[in-house]
Amino acid sequence: xxxxxxxxxxxxxxxxxxxxxxxxxxxxxxxxxxxxxxxxxxxxxxxxxxxxxxxxxxxxxxxxxxxxxxxxxxxxxxxxxxxxxxxxxxxxxxxxxxxxxxxxxxxxxxxxxxxxxxxxxxxxxxxxxxxxxxxxxxxxxxxxxxxxxxxxxxxxxxxxxxxxxxxxxxxxxxxxxxxxxxxxxxxxxxxxxxxxxxxxxxxxxxxxxxxxxxxxxxxxxxxxxxxxxxxxxxxxxx
DNA sequence: CGTATTTGACCCGCGC
DNA sequence: GCGCGGGTCAAATACG
Numbered sequence: 001x002x003x004x005x006x007x008x009x010x011x012x013x014x015x016x017x018x019x020x021x022x023x024x025x026x027x028x029x030x031x032x033x034x035x036x037x038x039x040x041x042x043x044x045x046x047x048x049x050x051x052x053x054x055x056x057x058x059x060x061x062x063x064x065x066x067x068x069x070x071x072x073x074x075x076x077x078x079x080x081x082x083x084x085x086x087x088x089x090x091x092x093x094x095x096x097x098x099x100x101x102x103x104x105x106x107x108x109x110x111x112x113x114x115x116x117x118x119x120x121x122x123x124x125x126x127x128x129x130x131x132x133x134x135x136x137x138x139x140x141x142x143x144x145x146x147x148x149x150x151x152x153x154x155x156x157x158x159x160x161x162x163x164x165x166x167x168x169x170x171x172x173x174x175x176x177x178x179x180x181x182x183x184x185x186x187x188x189x190x191x192x193x194x195x196x197x198x199x200x201x202x203x204x205x206x207x208x209x210x211x212x213x214x215x216x217x218x219x220x221x222x223x224x225x226x227x228x229x230x231x232x233x234x235x236x237x238x
Numbered sequence: 239c240g241t242a243t244t245t246g247a248c249c250c251g252c253g254c
Numbered sequence: 255g256c257g258c259g260g261g262t263c264a265a266a267t268a269c270g
Binding site: 087088089090107161 | 242243244245
């Protein structure tokens with residue numbers, strides 16, 4: 001074979017590799033967007049559950065709500081920006097988790113009974129688990145990041161708007177903010193939107209409502225989301 | 239100097 | 255009753 005044929009073949013191979021790369025890139029974008037959608041829906045579910053508990057005022061109404069928050073594993077601090085001011089009043093090393101657990105009280109209002117516990121996830125140290133107890137008796141602080149409240153009906157019920165501490169630094173941070181304030185910063189690619197629009201939203205909402213009856217569901221869902229994000233993020237780190 | 243954080247001591251509920 | 259473990263207190267310390 002002559003040199004020009006060989007050259008053409010190589011050129012074709014390069015083109016094919018480029019296409020493959022582009023396909024992978026788009027798939028990666030799609031997967032990232034889907035994970036964000038999952039986390040958003042997870043928050044809506046939690047909000048819905050809290051709303052139910054508050055309305056029915058069952059004995060377990062002030063049961064703690066537990067949420068997973070993406071955080072930098074290298075960062076030792078357990079600060080979770082959720083629109084409230086917290087004062088740390090204790091720290092303990094628990095038996096089942098080598099990472100210390102931090103105890104915070106809401107310091108925005110002197111009478112506010114809300115407490116939270118923050119502990120790094122044992123299985124995946126890039127997550128922290130924040131456990132909220134009680135209901136705030138005052139509105140959240142208008143922090144610069146989320147000064148405008150969400151139009152989302154559920155957001156007003158689910159008080160803690162959790163933000164990843166390092167959302168601006170990591171290429172793949174989990175933004176658990178219910179207000180979805182990232183509409184500008186992380187717009188999904190058009191082809192992803194096209195795929196996602198095929199999903200019937202109403203059915204998902206109804207299904208979620210039925211699942212909300214199961215108290216174990218939120219914990220299980222949180223674990224699944226955490227696991228899926230971990231699996232996704234590792235090989236596709238940008 | 240005032241405020242927030244750290245950290246060891248203390249309290250309390252629970253299982254044995 | 256005792257020990258264990260989780261949660262809270264409060265004095266000491268750090269920080270702006």
